[in-house]
Amino acid sequence: MATVSELQVRTGRRAEIALLGVSWAIIVLARALVDYHADFLELRTLGIYAAAAAALMLGCHLLLRRYAPSADPVLLPAVLAINGVGLAMIRRIDFGYAQYRGRETAFGDTQIGWTVAGVLLAMAVIFVIRDHRLLRRFTYTAGVVGLALYLLPLVPGLGVTINGARIWIDLFGRSLQPGEFAKIAMVVFFAGYLVTNRDTLALAGPTFLGLRFPRPRDMGPLLLVWAAALLLMVYQRDLGASLLFFGIFLGMLYVATQRISWVVTGVALFGAGAVLAGTIFPHVRARYDAWLNALDPDLYSAGTSEQLVRGLFGMASGGLFGTGLGEGRPDLVPYAESDFIIASIGEEMGLTGLMAILALYLILVQRAFRTSIGVRDGFGKLVAGGLGFALALQVFIVVGGVTRVIPLTGLTTPWLAYGGSSMLANWIIVGLLLRISDQARRTTAEVAE
Amino acid sequence: MSELSITLLRFGFLILLWALVLAAIGVLRADLYGTRVTSRGRGRAARRRDDARADKVAAPARSNTGVRTGSISTRDDAVAHLAVTAGTLKGTTIPLGSAPILIGRSPTCTLVIDDDYCSARHCRVFPEAGGWLVEDLGSTNGTFLDNQRVDDPMPFKRGDKLRLGSTTLELRS
Numbered sequence: 017m018a019t020v021s022e023l024q025v026r027t028g029r030r031a032e033i034a035l036l037g038v039s040w041a042i043i044v045l046a047r048a049l050v051d052y053h054a055d056f057l058e059l060r061t062l063g064i065y066a067a068a069a070a071a072l073m074l075g076c077h078l079l080l081r082r083y084a085p086s087a088d089p090v091l092l093p094a095v096l097a098i099n100g101v102g103l104a105m106i107r108r109i110d111f112g113y114a115q116y117r118g119r120e121t122a123f124g125d126t127q128i129g130w131t132v133a134g135v136l137l138a139m140a141v142i143f144v145i146r147d148h149r150l151l152r153r154f155t156y157t158a159g160v161v162g163l164a165l166y167l168l169p170l171v172p173g174l175g176v177t178i179n180g181a182r183i184w185i186d187l188f189g190r191s192l193q194p195g196e197f198a199k200i201a202m203v204v205f206f207a208g209y210l211v212t213n214r215d216t217l218a219l220a221g222p223t224f225l226g227l228r229f230p231r232p233r234d235m236g237p238l239l240l241v242w243a244a245a246l247l248l249m250v251y252q253r254d255l256g257a258s259l260l261f262f263g264i265f266l267g268m269l270y271v272a273t274q275r276i277s278w279v280v281t282g283v284a285l286f287g288a289g290a291v292l293a294g295t296i297f298p299h300v301r302a303r304y305d306a307w308l309n310a311l312d313p314d315l316y317s318a319g320t321s322e323q324l325v326r327g328l329f330g331m332a333s334g335g336l337f338g339t340g341l342g343e344g345r346p347d348l349v350p351y352a353e354s355d356f357i358i359a360s361i362g363e364e365m366g367l368t369g370l371m372a373i374l375a376l377y378l379i380l381v382q383r384a385f386r387t388s389i390g391v392r393d394g395f396g397k398l399v400a401g402g403l404g405f406a407l408a409l410q411v412f413i414v415v416g417g418v419t420r421v422i423p424l425t426g427l428t429t430p431w432l433a434y435g436g437s438s439m440l441a442n443w444i445i446v447g448l449l450l451r452i453s454d455q456a457r458r459t460t461a462e463v464a465e
Numbered sequence: 466m467s468e469l470s471i472t473l474l475r476f477g478f479l480i481l482l483w484a485l486v487l488a489a490i491g492v493l494r495a496d497l498y499g500t501r502v503t504s505r506g507r508g509r510a511a512r513r514r515d516d517a518r519a520d521k522v523a524a525p526a527r528s529n530t531g532v533r534t535g536s537i538s539t540r541d542d543a544v545a546h547l548a549v550t551a552g553t554l555k556g557t558t559i560p561l562g563s564a565p566i567l568i569g570r571s572p573t574c575t576l577v578i579d580d581d582y583c584s585a586r587h588c589r590v591f592p593e594a595g596g597w598l599v600e601d602l603g604s605t606n607g608t609f610l611d612n613q614r615v616d617d618p619m620p621f622k623r624g625d626k627l628r629l630g631s632t633t634l635e636l637r638s
């Protein structure tokens with residue numbers, strides 16, 4: 017005989033406030049070190065920054081206590097710490113550009129604005145969406161919205177081409193990347209569709225070579241959206257986003273159907289696609305070259321692998337403990353504040369600091385998966401699992417690209433890199449995960465109330 | 466600021482980052498939720514206490530004492546053991562060694578009984594001069610040995626029935 021008992025959970029709000037305290041100290045100390053080395057340390061400005069950070073954190077904490085009392089205690093402190101380190105790093109790169117390049121930039125201050133907007137957006141998500149199952153009603157709407165967002169940059173007059181990729185739109189003088197938001201819409205669409213059709217997808221259909229394939233009518237809408245989005249991204253030359261999108265699709269399909277054959281088929285298709293893209297598109301071929309022969313002097317002086325190699329040199333000079341925040345030369349790497357912020361962190365905080373940041377990402381992904389296991393409805397499971405997998409894959413693609421594990425593709429590092437759209441979208445993800453984890457950690461009786 | 470204090474702050478920052486990581490992992494280790502499948506005897510004990518972690522601490526302590534829940538002793542018949550013949554823990558046996566056995570509701574007891582009519586530390590069975598004695602530890606509802614109330618330590622012989630609350634224990638060989 018065995019009994020099934022439900023474990024009573026601590027809400028974790030006390031643990032959260034304690035962790036938030038540590039995050040706050042990290043955020044303030046990072047900025048203080050950066051300001052000190054730039055001879056810019058004013059106790060008044062630092063005090064305002066510290067007070068504002070504390071107020072924002074306390075506001076989030078109180079809102080969670082009121083509206084999502086059982087939400088995961090680790091998510092918010094970990095994200096805020098990553099975000100704070102990113103803010104300090106971007107500010108430091110501003111100083112670096114001004115000091116060595118004579119280039120006046122205000123990435124840091126802009127990014128603070130985006131962060132505040134992102135945190136408020138996440139809190140709005142928690143406030144508005146009281147039950148994540150509400151989103152399931154918008155399954156197909158989310159699919160259409162997602163595709164429309166991917167299409168937006170192609171609209172003449174609205175879309176802007178920056179650095180060869182047409183993925184930005186011009187809105188009120190600011191450039192936005194709608195693809196970042198489309199990512200969330202697509203996760204919602206896949207989750208809603210898969211949770212309704214997973215049985216027919218997994219069980220019905222002809223068998224071929226020992227693998228069972230679904231019937232076209234079950235798979236149709238999914239394949240249509242997937243192929244359309246992927247073609248669009250390839251057309252827009254957004255390699256990183258297409259890789260990420262393909263991965264999310266595959267991961268969620270596997271979670272929903274438990275069929276390893278999907279993963280095998282998907283990876284095989286991906287391999288074929290990667291080889292094909294390398295032979296057809298010259299810009300993909302150049303990426304492969306820069307990855308495999310990065311230290312070739314010809315490629316370096318031609319500029320193909322220059323950014324990558326400079327990033328590697330930066331990380332190498334950082335060593336085990338880094339040069340110290342504000343004491344390195346991250347400005348030598350092109351796009352040090354966005355695509356290569358990982359290299360900047362590796363240089364100034366060393367392997368130790370970089371590993372801590374990666375460990376924080378790992379904790380976040382683990383929490384998303386744990387939420388996915390704990391939540392009781394299939395839709396919530398797929399959304400939490402999909403968002404967690406998206407986060408993990410995005411970090412892998414960026415960090416892998418910068419450290420030359422995989423070819424370099426342009427993607428933002430969540431909460432760390434400079435970029436408004438990415439910041440807002442990733443904070444929405446935090447809001448959704450907090451909301452779902454709140455449901456997951458309550459007992460059945462509390463949810464039914 | 467001096468060079469030394471800046472270096473200290475630089476390393477302090479890295480230490481702080483790892484402190485956050487380790488503290489977060491510490492929170493995760495304590496963060497259990499969802500459902501748990503347990504064997505029968507322990508399941509009841511787990512439901513009684515609200516804090517699941519207290520149960521986690523208590524459970525190994527019980528298994529260390531040789532209490533086997535829900536199973537009949539397979540040990541040599543010559544060795545005496547206490548058998549629960551009625552009550553929530555029916556079927557449980559405790560081999561009797563040389564150590565005294567404490568019975569009650571408290572998790573520190575050798576035999577933890579989930580019964581509202583039992584006291585936290587209800588009674589004690591202990592060896593003396595080759596035999597076993599049973600002693601009441603000031604319980605509210607009393608301990609009865611073959612329908613006779615135990616006040617002072619009484620000899621506990623084979624086949625005797627010891628009753629406390631709704632639980633009945635028997636000394637067997």
